[in-house]
Amino acid sequence: MNDSTEDQPKQSWWRRLSGGLKRTSASLGTAVADLVTKRKLDRAMLDDIEDVLLRADLGTAVAERIAEAVGEGRYDKAISADEVKAVVATEVEKVLAPVARPLVIDETVKPFVILVVGVNGSGKTTTIGKLAAKLSAEGRKVMMAAGDTFRAAAIDQLKVWGERTGSPVIAGAQGSDSASLAFNALTEARNQNRDVLLIDTAGRLQNKAELMNELEKMVRVIRRVDSSAPHVVLLVLDATVGQNALSQVEAFHRTAGVTGLVMTKLDGTARGGILVALAEKHKLPVHFIGVGEGVDDLAPFTAGDFARAVAGIEG
Numbered sequence: 172m173n174d175s176t177e178d179q180p181k182q183s184w185w186r187r188l189s190g191g192l193k194r195t196s197a198s199l200g201t202a203v204a205d206l207v208t209k210r211k212l213d214r215a216m217l218d219d220i221e222d223v224l225l226r227a228d229l230g231t232a233v234a235e236r237i238a239e240a241v242g243e244g245r246y247d248k249a250i251s252a253d254e255v256k257a258v259v260a261t262e263v264e265k266v267l268a269p270v271a272r273p274l275v276i277d278e279t280v281k282p283f284v285i286l287v288v289g290v291n292g293s294g295k296t297t298t299i300g301k302l303a304a305k306l307s308a309e310g311r312k313v314m315m316a317a318g319d320t321f322r323a324a325a326i327d328q329l330k331v332w333g334e335r336t337g338s339p340v341i342a343g344a345q346g347s348d349s350a351s352l353a354f355n356a357l358t359e360a361r362n363q364n365r366d367v368l369l370i371d372t373a374g375r376l377q378n379k380a381e382l383m384n385e386l387e388k389m390v391r392v393i394r395r396v397d398s399s400a401p402h403v404v405l406l407v408l409d410a411t412v413g414q415n416a417l418s419q420v421e422a423f424h425r426t427a428g429v430t431g432l433v434m435t436k437l438d439g440t441a442r443g444g445i446l447v448a449l450a451e452k453h454k455l456p457v458h459f460i461g462v463g464e465g466v467d468d469l470a471p472f473t474a475g476d477f478a479r480a481v482a483g484i485e486g
């Protein structure tokens with residue numbers, strides 16, 4: 172790949188990310204601009220700034236901290252919207268930097284098992300497909316397991332990704348036992364000497380308790396084949412659900428021991444600030460962000476870029 176083609180995806184995903192977060196950043200930018208015109212900074216202005224940040228889904232702790240940082244050394248002085256945005260970007264980056272961590276695949280572990288969990292529609296199957304494409308492009312032998320046996324379309328969707336990425340897909344019939352499917356897939360991945368096994372899971376069953384029981388069972392059964400597996404438990408979160416994402420993290424973390432997050436659909440939401448609230452509260456690593464439905468639309472998560480996009484600073 173030459174430099175110009177390497178630059179293109181980076182630019183296009185940045186455009187989509189900053190474009191997607193435009194509603195977050197534009198409302199934040201406009202509100203901040205309205206607040207700071209022809210006024211000197213005082214407590215009331217900081218409270219207003221804090222409200223604006225709360226509306227962007229950044230969460231109370233971060234909003235409060237940013238407002239304090241804006242106030243530092245600036246009381247009774249005029250302040251520009253750009254100054255406020257710069258403080259927002261700096262403070263957001265501080266929260267995100269510790270969680271922006273790449274997905275590390277231990278080459279000594281074979282197969283390296285990645286269990287992908289999340290509620291239905293969050294983008295699990297699509298993320299698995301994108302990951303399979305990425306990992307196979309890096310030269311790894313990937314296998315996928317259609318553990319979402321509840322939904323026939325999810326099985327078909329995964330098979331399409333399998334064909335697209337040249338990776339075998341282990342699937343059962345709709346309604347078959349997902350734990351035994353995971354068991355078979357891991358055994359098969361071992362026999363075929365695969366580097367990575369990506370396991371899809373159901374996002375919806377009759378009720379939440381049943382879903383969590385099934386996940387627990389899946390993990391238990393996987394451990395029977397390899398006591399160190401799953402090596403990564405990726406929780407896929409849909410950015411458009413806003414604050415709901417916080418409780419999803421709690422539920423899945425308790426059940427499946429989530430090791431890292433992927434946040435999808437950041438290409439079309441005004442609620443991207445939720446990632447900041449999540450980072451602040453749960454401190455779980457964020458490996459990737461989804462910025463579209465295509466195979467290349469899974470971008471590594473970088474704190475600085477994201478912080479600037481949220482604050483509405485041009486890339």
Ligand SMILES: Nc1nc2c(ncn2[C@@H]2O[C@H](COP(=O)(O)OP(=O)(O)OP(=O)(O)O)[C@@H](O)[C@H]2O)c(=O)[nH]1
Pocket residue numbers: 289290291292293294295296297298319322325328372373374375435436437438439460461462463464468
């Ligand atoms: N715009 C956008 N759409 C996405 C992204 N990731 C996934 N989607 C879309 O979201 C929808 C749901 O994605 P799936 O991958 O089927 O979700 P799932 O979590 O597997 O859903 P279940 O199988 O029902 O549990 C699909 O239409 C995807 O194309 C993203 O980053 N951006």
